[in-house]
Amino acid sequence: MKNIPLLLGTILATLALVVGVAVIFSKKANAPIEMTRVVGDTTNATGSAQPVATIVEFSDFQCPACKAVQPLVKEIVDKNLDKVRFIYRHYPLPQHQNAQLAALAAETAASVGKFWQYHDVLFETQSDWEKLSNDDAAKKFAEYAQSMGIPSELMQQSLKTKTFEQRVLKDMSDAGALGVSSTPTFYLNGQKMQIDQLQAAVENLLK
Amino acid sequence: MAVTQGSNLASDNAAEPNTTATGKYKVTVLRDKCIGAASCVAIAPKVFALDSEQKAVIIGQDELDDVKLLAAQSCPTAAIVVTDIETGEQVWPK
Numbered sequence: 355m356k357n358i359p360l361l362l363g364t365i366l367a368t369l370a371l372v373v374g375v376a377v378i379f380s381k382k383a384n385a386p387i388e389m390t391r392v393v394g395d396t397t398n399a400t401g402s403a404q405p406v407a408t409i410v411e412f413s414d415f416q417c418p419a420c421k422a423v424q425p426l427v428k429e430i431v432d433k434n435l436d437k438v439r440f441i442y443r444h445y446p447l448p449q450h451q452n453a454q455l456a457a458l459a460a461e462t463a464a465s466v467g468k469f470w471q472y473h474d475v476l477f478e479t480q481s482d483w484e485k486l487s488n489d490d491a492a493k494k495f496a497e498y499a500q501s502m503g504i505p506s507e508l509m510q511q512s513l514k515t516k517t518f519e520q521r522v523l524k525d526m527s528d529a530g531a532l533g534v535s536s537t538p539t540f541y542l543n544g545q546k547m548q549i550d551q552l553q554a555a556v557e558n559l560l561k
Numbered sequence: 562m563a564v565t566q567g568s569n570l571a572s573d574n575a576a577e578p579n580t581t582a583t584g585k586y587k588v589t590v591l592r593d594k595c596i597g598a599a600s601c602v603a604i605a606p607k608v609f610a611l612d613s614e615q616k617a618v619i620i621g622q623d624e625l626d627d628v629k630l631l632a633a634q635s636c637p638t639a640a641i642v643v644t645d646i647e648t649g650e651q652v653w654p655k
Contacts, residue, residue, distance in 0.1 A: 448603050523604050523631045530600025530635030
């Protein structure tokens with residue numbers, strides 16, 4: 355009878371140890387998968403190849419808030435090009451009628467090495483195409499392509515056949531799995547981060 | 562008579578719409594696990610829709626296998642099961 359408290363204590367301690375180990379190992383097992391989900395294949399990345407800070411943005415070219423945060427993101431990256439990497443990932447929201455088309459256009463530009471140039475143009479001109487029909491937006495996107503040396507026909511054909519749809523859907527799939535439900539959504543070194551905390555958090559990492 | 566039969570067919574279709582998969586994979590939704598995040602709907606709107614309870618339902622199987630798989634992989638609660646029709650193997654979740 356005297357040993358009952360000791361026995362109970364031993365059982366509880368063992369249980370706590372088993373649960374603790376299980377939790378630690380389950381987190382370790384999930385971590386690489388989560389990080390892959392966050393960064394994707396890093397095709398649309400700029401900045402440092404060996405970064406201290408990796409910023410990932412799930413974004414939508416038709417989202418006004420995404421447009422609004424671009425100057426800040428650009429400032430953070432440009433100021434620390436040797437230490438910060440920025441990865442753009444697509445999350446075109448269904449309520450934005452031309453967002454997915456814009457993402458496809460950006461991927462077409464990416465296929466000829468002009469993703470970032472096209473990215474900037476899409477945000478700069480957002481108000482010019484956001485309310486157009488899909489057909490008219492496609493024509494507009496072909497004009498933008500032409501203006502930066504991408505054949506208009508290449509863009510039109512790519513949008514018509516949705517050549518890069520799988521790339522966009524892959525980003526959307528990862529976003530969904532991560533629980534992303536709005537844009538812009540930022541991750542800093544795999545941790546979800548509010549935009550108003552991003553700059554300070556990056557500076558903290560770079561100290 | 563023909564009208565009645567037609568109505569029945571329409572009704573059947575509404576309950577189990579176009580579930581004949583055109584590709585290698587068939588998707589099903591585990592209703593209890595669905596939280597209505599709707600990422601599947603955004604990725605494969607020809608396959609998934611949300612019902613009145615904000616749960617994903619299958620509205621068709623006519624989509625590319627890769628798109629079905631990406632839609633399933635987008636689900637934050639792994640509520641979408643992808644099955645290889647020929648082998649019966651569960652492709653996702655693994």
